[in-house]
Amino acid sequence: MAIITFLIIGWILNLFKFEQLFIQAFKELFGKDMTKATYYFSFLCVGVFGEIVLFFQGAYYEYFLHR
Secondary structure (H helix, E strand, O other), X not given: OHHHHHHHHHHHHHHOOHHHHXXXXXXXXXXXXXXXXXXXXXXXXXXHHHHHHHHHHOHHHHHHHOO
């Protein structure tokens, strides 16, 4: 669920032109060009990391155990 949540957050922020700010900041900090695909991929990676943290905390075990 965290993966979808972060992709939706990335899409909503894109509506407010956050994507341009993010790409420009990335270019200034690291000297590398970034595309929209990389922008969404970064949100995907944060979501995957969140899912892994939830998995190791046992959130999914409790969710599926109670069903």
